Amino acid sequence: MENPAVAIEYQNVVKRFKGAACNAVNGVSLSINEGEFITILGSSGCGKTTLLKMTNRLLDPDEGNIILFGENVRDVNEVLVRRRIGYAIQQVGLFPHMTIAANIATIPKLLKWDKERINARVRELTELVGLDPGEFLTRYPAQLSGGQQQRIGLARALAADPKIMLLDEPFGAIDAINRLNLQDELKRIHNSFTGGVKKTFLFVTHDISEALKLGTRVIVMNEGKVCQFDTPENIVKNPADGFVKSLIHTLRRDGPAHEVRK
Amino acid sequence: MREIWDSIISYFENNTDAYLTMLSQHVSISLRVLSMSIFIGCFFGILCVRFSRHQKWIIGTFQVLRIVPSLAVLVLSIRFLGIGMGPAITALTFLAVPPILMNTVAGLEKVPVFMLETAKGMGMTPLQVWLRVRLPLAFPLILAGIKTAMVEIVASATIASLIGAGGLGQIIFQGISVRRTELLLIGGISVALLSLISVFLLDLLDRFFQRYKRI
Numbered sequence: 163m164e165n166p167a168v169a170i171e172y173q174n175v176v177k178r179f180k181g182a183a184c185n186a187v188n189g190v191s192l193s194i195n196e197g198e199f200i201t202i203l204g205s206s207g208c209g210k211t212t213l214l215k216m217t218n219r220l221l222d223p224d225e226g227n228i229i230l231f232g233e234n235v236r237d238v239n240e241v242l243v244r245r246r247i248g249y250a251i252q253q254v255g256l257f258p259h260m261t262i263a264a265n266i267a268t269i270p271k272l273l274k275w276d277k278e279r280i281n282a283r284v285r286e287l288t289e290l291v292g293l294d295p296g297e298f299l300t301r302y303p304a305q306l307s308g309g310q311q312q313r314i315g316l317a318r319a320l321a322a323d324p325k326i327m328l329l330d331e332p333f334g335a336i337d338a339i340n341r342l343n344l345q346d347e348l349k350r351i352h353n354s355f356t357g358g359v360k361k362t363f364l365f366v367t368h369d370i371s372e373a374l375k376l377g378t379r380v381i382v383m384n385e386g387k388v389c390q391f392d393t394p395e396n397i398v399k400n401p402a403d404g405f406v407k408s409l410i411h412t413l414r415r416d417g418p419a420h421e422v423r424k
Numbered sequence: 425m426r427e428i429w430d431s432i433i434s435y436f437e438n439n440t441d442a443y444l445t446m447l448s449q450h451v452s453i454s455l456r457v458l459s460m461s462i463f464i465g466c467f468f469g470i471l472c473v474r475f476s477r478h479q480k481w482i483i484g485t486f487q488v489l490r491i492v493p494s495l496a497v498l499v500l501s502i503r504f505l506g507i508g509m510g511p512a513i514t515a516l517t518f519l520a521v522p523p524i525l526m527n528t529v530a531g532l533e534k535v536p537v538f539m540l541e542t543a544k545g546m547g548m549t550p551l552q553v554w555l556r557v558r559l560p561l562a563f564p565l566i567l568a569g570i571k572t573a574m575v576e577i578v579a580s581a582t583i584a585s586l587i588g589a590g591g592l593g594q595i596i597f598q599g600i601s602v603r604r605t606e607l608l609l610i611g612g613i614s615v616a617l618l619s620l621i622s623v624f625l626l627d628l629l630d631r632f633f634q635r636y637k638r639i
Contacts, residue, residue, distance in 0.1 A: 302636040
């Protein structure tokens with residue numbers, strides 16, 4: 163099997179916010195292959211969301227470069243970069259004044275697809291995230307439960323078939339049972355693109371069991387730096403430093419029932 | 425009581441045309457003032473939010489203008505603009521802009537930051553974020569400001585007749601000068617009804633645009 167292409171490369175990326183004592187992201191260098199499901203784990207304020215937002219240029223790094231499929235994001239128009247990348251966040255951010263169908267169709271409409279193609283894509287995606295198009299497409303976001311809204315949020319982010327998906331704690335506000343279902347669904351969605359190469363997922367979370375369950379590799383971040391970037395198995399077996407060790411320790415304390423993606 | 429009723433009936437029998445003219449003048453003044461103030465209020469409201477450094481003095485200026493009593497604005501405007509429809513519309517617009525301006529600012533600022541950031545993160549241009557997300561979500565509050573302004577406009581358009589702009593105010597001021605109660609009643613109740621009808625129509629509009637909230 164030939165080596166997969168490098169999807170995302172961070173080269174010594176630094177981000178500091180005005181008035182902050184230390185850098186939010188402090189010299190991060192990583193290389194992520196196409197088709198990987200990367201989870202970024204860390205406590206709040208560790209820079210994981212900042213790293214994500216620099217990937218689709220919601221923020222620009224102060225130092226270093228971010229390369230997407232060989233192209234420096236600095237050199238590409240920011241709007242065009244974002245349209246090629248799926249983006250979903252914890253608050254979902256469905257537009258309340260638009261129907262579910264219109265929400266999912268947001269990016270295809272921006273890209274000026276024709277109507278039939280948009281309609282077909284919207285139905286396909288609604289089914290992909292496990293909802294019935296006939297029932298949901300004409301509804302408004304306020305009529306959906308939190309879990310259903312996040313499914314639509316995922317469908318919307320996937321609409322233009324992006325190669326990269328950025329997911330910022332998408333299940334953070336969802337109850338434990340629904341969250342487990344959604345995690346399984348997300349894994350299934352990631353595995354379902356069998357036609358070509360899989361999409362590259364970047365999934366930020368502060369939930370360690372979620373990170374270990376979903377990630378093919380896990381980035382553990384603390385105070386703007388990467389502590390460890392390895393498979394879930396290796397992270398549990400050989401934690402790189404004290405911080406990772408203490409994270410693993412919380413997992414053991416909470417009980418033995420955790421699942422590690424192999 | 426009986427006498428007043430009779431004289432009201434006879435007023436309408438003898439002055440139908442005059443009444444309808446004054447009514448249509450009143451409606452026309454109100455609608456022109458409303459469209460002017462929606463334009464100015466929304467324009468400056470958007471400026472306030474887009475360039476928040478200037479928000480304080482823009483809002484302050486319009487607030488000060490509102491403190492001046494409408495009658496004074498009307499009389500002062502004679503000095504600069506003369507009499508008739510034009511000055512009346514100008515003067516009333518000053519009064520109607522603040523509620524629309526304030527609500528536009530409040531509505532635009534109430535749209536959650538994460539909503540704007542998602543829109544941006546999906547690849548909308550700044551203009552698309554405004555037109556497709558920010559303005560539509562602010563619209564219910566802007567409409568509430570328009571409603572407040574509308575009531576004020578319809579009521580204040582009454583005194584516009586003082587500077588020769590016509591309208592239902594003519595009946596009331598005529599009633600005062602010749603001491604005829606029925607004229608006061610006809611004028612006053614007409615203005616009140618007009619005000620109610622306009623609020624009702626705007627409510628319908630409001631319900632139409634907010635149907636996504638009520639399901």
